[in-house]
Amino acid sequence: MRPQDIVILMKIIALGHDKWRNLDLAFSLQISASEVSEALNRCKIAGLIDHKKRNIHSNSLNEFLVYGLKYVFPAEPGAVVKGIPTAHSANPIKEHISSNAIYVWSHEHGNAIGQAIEPLYSTVPATVQEDAKFYELMVIIDTIRVGRVREIKIAIEELHKRIINA
Secondary structure, eight states: OOHHHHHHHHHHHTTTTOOOHHHHHHHHHOOOHHHHHHHHHHHHHHTTTOTTTTBHHHHHHHHHHTHHHHHHHHHOOOSSSEEEEEGGGGGTTTTTTTSOOEEEEEEETOOOEEEEOOOSSSSHHHGGGOOOHHHHHHHHHHHHHHHOOOHHHHHHHHHHHHHTOO
């Protein structure tokens, strides 16, 4: 697995249908079409997507995200930068948490100042601005990667709403 594999799966979930093309994913995520294809192959081998590479195995993906994500793709808050809010600093997690700490993805067009969190893939800060559902999913993912116990619990509940109960 590579970090962009999770980003691609989250984009597929955000789309909410199986009528997408690899080229559509590549364009919207600013990832090459060949990388999308390779990522989907890795996800098929990992059992996170079906053999036709169209439908996500929700329970398997949820299990991986809840129990493995923070170990495979950990995140540590870094320097204070200008960027786009993430983790508990953005919705849907922000609705449940009150915190003075602000986490952001470094981005020149960001509207917040906070500690930098390295996104799973370099294009995430630019691409989330075009898709609110995708942004929420990536915020949830980052909360699992960097959050404390209470924040992670809320993130898991929000993840279930969007993956399992969708």
